Amino acid sequence: MFSLEEGPEPETQTAPVRQESVRSGYPVDPLRIARVLRRRWRIIGGCFVAGIVLGVLLAKTVMPREFTARTILVWEPTGSRAAANPEREIQTLMDTLKLPNNLEALRTRTGLPVTLEALARRVDIAVSRGSNILTLSATAASPEEAVRLSDAMTQVFLDHQRDSERTRAEAQLKALGEEVLKVQAQLEEARAHYDGFRQENGIAELTLDRQSSIEEAARLRTEKNRFRIEAESSDARALLLKQAAREQPSRMVLSETESYFELRKLAELRAELAARGANLSMEHPEVVQLTAAVRALESRPAGGTVSDRVVGTNPSWTFLQNSLLDAGSQRELAQKKWRAYAEAEEAAKERIARLSALEGQASALLARIHITETRLTELQQRQKVVEGEVRQPEMELRVLTSATPPTRPSKSYRRAVALLLPPFFALLAVVALTASSLRGFKLWTPAEFSFWGRGPVVAATPWPATAEGLEELVVELRTALDEASGVTRVLPLGESQQERTRELLSRLGATDVPARDDVPGRGATLVSWEEARRPQALRLAVRKGARVLVLASSGAHSVFEVWALRRLLGSEACVGFVVVGLGTDLATHPDRVGDVMGFWSGSGASRGMEGPFPRKEPR
Structure with missing residues (x-):
């Protein structure tokens, strides 16, 4: 190990300060990702061009288009449906379009190898608000197929309505036939009652008999009056003849x-x-x-x-006598006829009275017959009408406009595919390049080391790629160490960084200190720790020092190694990083990230995240 005899006593330590929760840096440096993408822009451009070509090919060959052909129908309700609820009737009519039997008939007619559910999604029916106009829509991959499907659907729909009307008419005809038989039986029964009534009372036709009796009575009354007048005339003539005969001499x-x-x-x-x-x-x-x-x-x-x-x-007297005899005979004859016609008139009046007495009963029987006959006539007329409907069902639907080939598709994803596929391919290329740059979860830039290590990056250099980078690093660290207080522990992040750590310390002029000493020599400010197998001793040494300076290489360490460093050193350690081996493309990135001044001053602002309970400052 190496040590440098400078600074205050080793025992002199700065009291720990409460850890701030602000983390510096980025988990992934966007500048590094941007440089990766800019360096490989040809790949992104190639993917964009490939997306254009593939999008055009897919739009022209693979992507389907939907064409919709429409047939316009008008619903003209007749009979009871016109007076019923039209909204419910037309909704019921529309709901019959997608019945399974209609869809099966449509599939059979068109020969489409699709399921009934898929076929139901390709056809639709709608009604205009406030009118009886129905629009049948059929969707297919081509205009001709859409027209063919629309025509077939219209024909199936009309055939179903025709069959429904025929079935309804047949059921109605059957019910009418049964009703006609029942009414005919009632009519025969009523006529039998009336015939029995006529036979019982000796009348053929009450109305005619009564009318003929009235006419006969009137005729008899006329004849009676005529013969009464003749008898009276004969009496007057006889009187005149007697007077004339008395005035005439006999000889x-x-x-x-x-x-x-x-x-x-x-x-x-x-x-x-x-x-x-x-x-x-x-x-x-x-x-x-x-x-x-x-x-x-x-x-x-x-x-x-x-x-x-x-x-x-006297001839006159003889003539008068003869005339008088003739007048007497005529008077007798007229009187006899008068009495006979009077008796016949009385008999006719009695018959009229008897027929009038029977008229109430006969009227009730005749009324029953007439009502039954009227009902039978109406049923027979309705039966003839329904028979006509069975032969030729009355259609309430009429085609206004037949389907025509649509000029433009109703739905097409070709434009969307042609427009979205190129940027999608370019985005995939960006994602792939970004993922390749994150392969192994390696850290490359000072911002990434600062974020994941939860400490500042005090310096960054391309050394050992360039020799002048080491000189610049030494000068920068030497200046910071001269101004810093306390002991600074230097820790290589991995065994691969031990040689570089020794070389850096030798350039900084540090003296060798026994590795097993827990406390460096008095006045030493820079101490290297190379025994990673003694974690407890390392934590004790870190707590006795002011700060820890970790030497890391760009692209050589993963996120997990840097993340585990804080757990190895303890949460209260003040950790900083020196990043070496920066590539030339990363040389322009910021070389200092985080609270570097706080790290060297020992204020604790750059310490790692503490536990859930912050430590109190010593008094």
């Missing part, structure tokens, strides 16, 4: 021979007047005319004599 001069024409004419007129008067009234124009002619002839003086006269039965 009269039938013929006279006169020399004057007026008398013969007068007789003829009188005879004719008598004959007319028997049949006609006195106000009749012919009777009035004959009367006037007779009076005119009578007013004339008779100018001749009768030469011959024939007396016999």
Whole structure:
């Protein structure tokens, strides 16, 4: 060992001060990583170019694109669905698209070798808000395949709706058939009751019978009144004929021979007047005319004599008697007919009254028949309509716009791959280069030694790569030692640093001290410790000294070696580092890191982390 006789007494030690929790340096020096990346920028650039080439190739050949073809349908509800809840109906209609049987039919129709779940993700249906417009969307790897899938999906969807409507119509037709049979049985039963009622009461058709009875009664009343009038007319005629017969003599001069024409004419007129008067009234124009002619002839003086006269039965009286007999017979006949028609009218009225009494019961039976017939007619009409729906189901969906090949993909990762793959490759290169620089977890820069060793780096040099580096290091340490107080222990970090430690101490002018002495010579300020196999003695020597200066080589020690150093020396030790062997690329890094002034002054600011309870300062 070497020692240098300078400084105060070895026993003179600075009281330990509370450890601050601030750590200097970096776990990985970013400047070192930046220099590694800058030195190997060609690798990063090559990876970026390779990413560009590979991204373009993947985008052109491997990465899939999705094209979406759309078919526009309109839902036109009819019948009860138009009055029901349209939102629920259209949602139910949409949910039937992805039924397993529809997806299976679509897969069979298109021949796609995919699962039903994957096929369900490639098709979709949506409805426009506030309208009945449905949009069927189909996604495929090419526009033509998307159109083919959309057309097949539309056809499967429409076929399913048609089959559903046909099934519904068939079920409805079956129910209608059963209902028709039931109503027909009810109609036959009602008709049987009505026929029994008619047979029991002797009527064919109540309404017609009653109407015909009313008409018959009216006709009989008319005939009765007519014959009553005829009888009364015959009575009046008989009275007139009796009066006329009483006025006429039964015998009269039938013929006279006169020399004057007026008398013969007068007789003829009188005879004719008598004959007319028997049949006609006195106000009749012919009777009035004959009367006037007779009076005119009578007013004339008779100018001749009768030469011959024939007396016999009066023709007028005979005519009146015959007419009177005829009027009597007509009166008898009219009276008989009048009484007969009156009896027939009474019988018709009785039948009408009886039919009216039965009309309530018959109306109830007929009403039942009519209601059943109406119901049967409606069911049969509905049955014909449903039969038509079974043959040709009524479709509520109609295609407005068929699918057309899309011009642009709906989803494509080609641009993302082409843009992101180059920087991703460059990032991988950066990560790989950074990982290679951290291989073995070696420490290279003063900042890394200061962080992991939890102490300052008082000096750093490229020595032994350059001889002038040793001279500069010696000058710097000599200056610091001249100003420092207390004993400084020099410890090589590993056996590989022992020779360099001896060479450094020899250049600093230290004297040899026995290695087994726990306390160096009085006044010595720099002491080397080379026996790593005595950790307890080393800790005792460290506690008796003011500081520990560890000599470490850049890139020769791992994080674990430096981390274990604090545990070896004790938490209260004031540890500093001298880093040798810096590469030329690291020569520009800071050569002093941490509280170097506190380390040399012995204030304790640069001591390592203490335990959970800080030590109290001695009084």
